């Protein structure tokens with residue numbers, strides 16, 4: 001672990017918010033280990049995190065959700081393709097079951113003759 005040492009002008013005993021030097025630190029972020037004032041920390045699942053760490057956590061969660069959405073989207077694509085394939089298969093099956101005159105074109109000839 002290589003902790004970044006605070007600037008020498010900042011005495012260690014006077015814990016101040018890293019963002020608001022004039023304010024006393026109220027909490028220490030358990031994630032980055034920095035001290036923050038009341039305004040700079042946000043409670044997140046019972047822990048007081050700084051906004052940067054909170055954002056990092058929520059972004060990570062968001063990415064996970066996006067990845068999951070991509071997974072469900074591709075699953076939907078596969079399902080859609082399967083449905084399409086089934087539809088074609090069904091059309092094929094229907095075509096096979098159709099009377100032979102439908103295939104040799106006589107059905108269409110009859111239809112054309114009727115319309116003419």
Ligand SMILES: [Zn+2]
Nearest residue numbers: 029032050053
């Ligand atoms: Zn933090």
Ligand SMILES: [Zn+2]
Nearest residue numbers: 017020037040
């Ligand atoms: Zn602050």
